[in-house]
Amino acid sequence: MRLAELSERSGVPIPTIKYYLRERLLPPGHRISATQAEYGEGHLRRLRLVRALIQVGRMPVATAREVLAAVTDDSLDPHVRLGAAVWAIPHGPEPDGDDPATDTARRTADALLEQLGWRFAQGTGEQSPAYRMVVSGIATMVRLGYPCDVGQLLPYARSAAELAVADLDLVERYERGEEQVEAAVALTVLYEPVLLGLRRLAQAEESNRRFG
Amino acid sequence: MRLAELSERSGVPIPTIKYYLRERLLPPGHRISATQAEYGEGHLRRLRLVRALIQVGRMPVATAREVLAAVTDDSLDPHVRLGAAVWAIPHGPEPDGDDPATDTARRTADALLEQLGWRFAQGTGEQSPAYRMVVSGIATMVRLGYPCDVGQLLPYARSAAELAVADLDLVERYERGEEQVEAAVALTVLYEPVLLGLRRLAQAEESNRRFG
DNA sequence: CTTCCTTGGAGAGTGTCACTATCCAATCAT
């Protein structure tokens, strides 16, 4: 398959594909001659994943590159690779270390994880992006004057635990290996908007039930 | 309080506050003289909310303006206002109408809502942003070759329903009125990163339990 | 009073980042 066909079948404009190639989000095609390269189904698949990460996951190009590098790194054990890929995924704004609200948030988060018995959640040694994400979110709420204590967060954490079970069930449908890692990344990222959308719909439904 | 003090207490640079004033994200201060204006606690509160919407919610300025306009619109009934504010909130990429994957996604979403009995979820007349968000997310997964049928989505929808109950419980702690609408907006937006972060942490925990 | 500093406001400029337009020489199709 040539660049033009890759573009047609993926719906991504040719210059954009060239850009992704340049940024090493997409591996180069198999060179046929000095001016032609051949692309396979793997490229098509990878290209769609890239688009999903960038457009749906709103991920910066540099971050997407890291995630994809982890997905493809054959030198790692699949389980480790999965961890590395998901580890690289998001990370909004970093928690502001100078802010007392951040300290409060950190204590709340730690208490919550303690109560849930999530010992691996903070990551090994340094703190995981997910942990920082939670802390920074709580800190923002504290700053705005919303209480946001452990009791308030618990139902959210319990729902998150259910979600994780559903996630892992889906991931286990795939063969261990690159395919599974790719599925994990895709499902983690792509279910986010779906989940948030469903939450909004459920809110509307619940709101109507109570006040309607 | 003068602009300088507002800036110090909020941590937002003066030029940025001026920018928000220009963009009508922040109501103008009470003019004391031709060159001076006084700002109150309400301004500080609003300013922090603006930052939260833009930086945490990654919301474009224009969208934030709409949301805030709905929050402040005294001519509307609080319940309607709440709906209007949340309605305006985000909405990543629009579903691509020309794509067969979008049709599949729409059917899946409709079947899911049918099965759940969520009748208000699609919005009145036109489709709600949340519904479009869900459709576009499902379509992306279909395009990537992930099955994503009703059975697969159901556990997510059930968790979303639990989340909505928790959300509405929190919102009901506040007095009906602007305060409540503001709380609803803040909680909807600010709990998103927390929720997604908790999901990642729970995934790590669950993954460790299964493969660790 | 006068001199200096600060204030709020307005317009233009900056940085970032994902993408796109333009060229170019080599090569393929006819």
Add this chain to the structure above:
DNA sequence: ATGATTGGATAGTGACACTCTCCAAGGAAG
């Protein structure tokens, strides 16, 4: 042979959230 197409490199575009610079009108210190 010859015109179109390909992949690759370089530079440009557009959107957007700020941020800089200037200005005239007040206020404050001497």
